[in-house]
Amino acid sequence: MPVTALLAQLQQWQQQAARLHIRLPVIWQGKEDALLSHTTALLSKVGYDKLYWLGAGAPADAVNLTGKQNYQLLGSECDVLVINAFSGFNVDLVAASAGCVKAGGIWLLLCPPFAKWQQQANPAHKNLLPYPVDAAEHQGHFVAFWLQQLTQQNAVVIEGGQISRQLSWPAAAPLTFVAAPYISAEQQTAVESILHVVSGHRRRPLVITADRGRGKSAALGIAASQLASSGKQIIITAPSPQAAQTALQHFQQLTDAAQHQLLQFVPFDQLLCSNNSVDLLLVDEAAAIPTPVLQQLLARFSRIVFATTEHGYEGTGRGFQLRFQQHLTTQCPGWKKLQLQQPVRYQAADPLEQLIFAGFLLQQPVDEPTYTGNAAQNVGHYKAADWLSTPLKLQQVFHLLSQAHYQTQVKDLAALLDNPMQQVITLEQHDQVLACALISIEGALSPELATAVYHGERRVQGHLLAQSLAFHLAEPQLASLALWRVMRISVHPALQRQQLGNQLLRYIKQAAQQAGVAYLGTSFGATAGLLQFWQQAGYTPVRLGSSSDKASAEYSILMLQAVTAPVEICQRLQQSFSAALYSNLPLLYPQLSAELAIALATPPQLPALSTAELEQLKLFSEGKRPFALVSHLLLSWFNLHYQRLPAELSQLLCALLWQGRSWPQLLQQSGLNSKQSCIDAIATQLAANGL
Template sequence: MVSDNIDGGMSWKQTKALLGQDCFHVALDISEGLDAERLCAIAGCIRGGSLLILFGLSESPTDNFFLRLCNMFNQKTVAVFCQQEGVRLPALADLCVGESVKERQDGQPTNDQEIAIQSVKKVLGGHRRRPCLLTADRGRGKSSAMGMAAASILCEKKTSIVVTSPRKANVETLFSHARNLLELSLDKPYELVTSSGGRLRYVAPDQLIRDVSDADFVLVDEAAAIPLPMLERLLSKFSRICFSTTEHGYEGTGKGFTTRFRALLDARCKGWKEVTLHQPIRWAESDPLELWLSDTFLFDCEPALVAFDEASPIDYRIVEPRQLLGDEAQLRSLFGLLISAHYQTSPNDLKHILNDASCTILTANQNDVVVGALLAQKEGEISDVIADKIVAGERRVRGHLLAQGLGFYTGDSTFLSLPCLRVSRVAVLPSFRRHGVASQLVKLCEQTGAKKNVPLIGTSFGATSELFSFWRGLGFLPIKMGTQRDSASGHYSLLMTRGLDDSVNHLPLYHDLFEINFSKQLAEQFFDLEPRSLLLSSLRLLHVFH
């Protein structure tokens, strides 16, 4: 049982300990709210035939996310126990599913896993620079297959294999299967050494790129959680490398990542191979809980596949969350577009879109199909007392990235007291790009803010020449660049702003200050800035080098 209120229950913060484990029945107390990402993570640990129990939900929810959750409880495979409406149980016929692919006690792989194992081994034994990409939904055993493949390789010959992933916890399953097959003791949890001198060890991605040169083979688990520029450097450095990633899952990664990563592999490694695992291991095909989670949290939603129609106008709209609540098709289309364009989209983003009153949702539609979308967050209007503490570096307020970045960096508390809009997402279907859709969405956002007397709009993103040119072309000025690379994009985060009225006429002064400081920082904080990045696209900054 997971609850922050009931004695003897596991707290919601402690649920990370469940990841990678097999659970039977799990009860979740959602009376104090719901972390959608944690719920989905926990549900992925539940074995087929067991129950996920949610309790404590109000019978008259008021927020949109819980209203939608209640609607999803009406599916035929869900049992509902309600004080007012009584009990509703699913019919047994609705719970019939396919035969389960049981995890074999002798450690033998499933058919899908055997194909994956042989594909991984071929990367090491075949031609150089022909990587393999393993893709699967959660619960298909891709990490287990990588561990089995590593064990098989180490049994055959002395090999130095390095495993990397953003977090050590991600590779526990891989190491567990390798250790069991090799029959090795648990001396070090993330390093195995065979009697012949073969070695399997974990190395963090940044350390692997910087320090390791003796790896014969590299396995990258949960690759979607690693920035693409870092993966590109791994591809360049290691000629024999294999990747795995989750297609539909709670991690906020998946389809958007694989789309980009496939393009990278196409450009860099012509002979690469993709293997997809379909068979579930912990549960059966068409498992009711897996299907319910997928429908409820939109794991499997996809953007519309439509071509740009020059004869049809594009309609730009302001969308209210209640509209999405009543139009499941539009919600799925919008969320599918966000997933495809931003591979850090998670189930909690769905909750944010439906619930957060400070979130502005704009869409571009052609023939009633969502072809573009923009999300913006209203920030600022912070009290003078707290604003002064933020400027002094003594306080941080959650959810005010733009306002706090401006206030702290400039020392001007005005940016904290004024309202502002931060553009957090812009997504456009590939066939509609280069047609001005994103620019029109930003302009509509500016108009929406101006009508509500918002004097300032801004954004923060991983700085590339393409993105910088886009925002600079819309009149946004760079004000601040972070000194550490963004964990999602692998680039330095750049904050850019644009004034919407005369109350922030002093913004250009801070841009001038940025240019002066930036020229000095190039020799220190930004010495490793890529040649084709921000600098080469900025005529305002290039004069520094002349």
């Protein structure tokens, strides 16, 4: 077919897509120079107001997207999106940008012939590959997997100048009429539900979930505008200011400039440290906010709406639902949930949305696995090259990882297929994945490189465990050993509390022994529950990061387990760590919970208190000595007995004596209203515990 005729056909199809309120996905294979020339000609024919472009060769009027723009893309729109895959195929950016294409728009992928493309390196995935893998040379498997998924999807495929696959056109969407400013009846219902949160009973939050393009963020802005008209004060928070822009824009379009201050964006970390009092808190893209932060917001505000995308690069909405909604049920039994299903940017049968969902495994399964406690279980061991022949198993694993961790993204799927030093070990039954662990193969660094890391002269991508051992723990020789790091472990939410996680960790240790691995390690945001889980599995804490996560206030902890190496090294590292932590608690760990400080730190060994010293403490417990006179004795006594005291008392004394918390901080922790009442409470509990 002559190129002119081909371009005319695409222009006609674009017009038909506009009539049907869908986007037109086109995959064009060929030589780069020719395809860029054809694209220039096509753009001159179809016309556009806004053009987004990924990769090289962008025209001057295009918005050239980079990997740093994911959140900026939320809510933005374009008429044409061109992806030049000759420059690499950045899966995060491809997934993120697809939602920007408007109905009647064109999504155009330019790529080499499929057979050639899947055999090429993908430089866009450089950050997913560990040292010493060279992104310019390494042939991963993600492109082959994506093309495998593409064969089952509805898209226009062009090879050179010939159309090899045409679009199967969906039926026209039924016409619906709703009054402005609403775009759909579902959106109108969402706004009414948001308004009811303000007018109804306190402590009855609303959760709005939806795939992208359903109008949930706009609903927040519309509802806020109606509340502002009656003088209500509203705050909106989100993972970033850009993520709240759609809601803010709709609010400002519907209100006078004088009312714009009635809806303010406040970052959630600032929100938790403030004394803001508002009529309603809106939380947009809640799935991308750590669950501990959402729990704190829930405790802090009595009227709150959580809106979240079901899946995608914004965060994993499914994991949000399974974890946070359980907390909601416990704390706020009257909470409500609303799911928006009707797309507003395009119709429900949009072929591009279906292509993106399927190609990046964003559709979550409805069925839960069945588990029989006394039936046989299988252990699976998968590497990057295995997934092409087991795509259904990959789907199960990726969905399970998404449910377990709020930060699972499309790039994690790409890493499973492209990173040769990642592997997955699964626990399976009846051909279903019950639990899985994502493992990074690390270490085996040359002594010269390990020494350079130790001296702070080199950093090596993809070797977090080896690098921490060499640099932070000053053990460069350990970085030259074979190491495995458990990056994530996930048990299906319906099957938790049945020891499947511990069982899986035992299998991982057995596999590590067979592979001659010296140490297993793991690193995660420390909480008391997670620390206990890993300790029960035989892991030892050896390092705590010196800065807390701004979102969750959690410090990253590194834990280690000897496999074929001497266990004494782990013990020595743990003893050194816990002793140093005790000394550094006030200086380096102001946000660490007292519960974790007690679990991790070890005070210096001191002789028992004398009879006279104990007598002074006894008098304090009876109210006959001031605290200032016995505080040093109380510290010595606590250091000797902290492990056997009730949790309430030990955590209060830890915060006061080990961590150096101020009296206002202690009052907030204890719920008491004065310094003296706090001292009296300590004295009373000391008397009840043997003094």
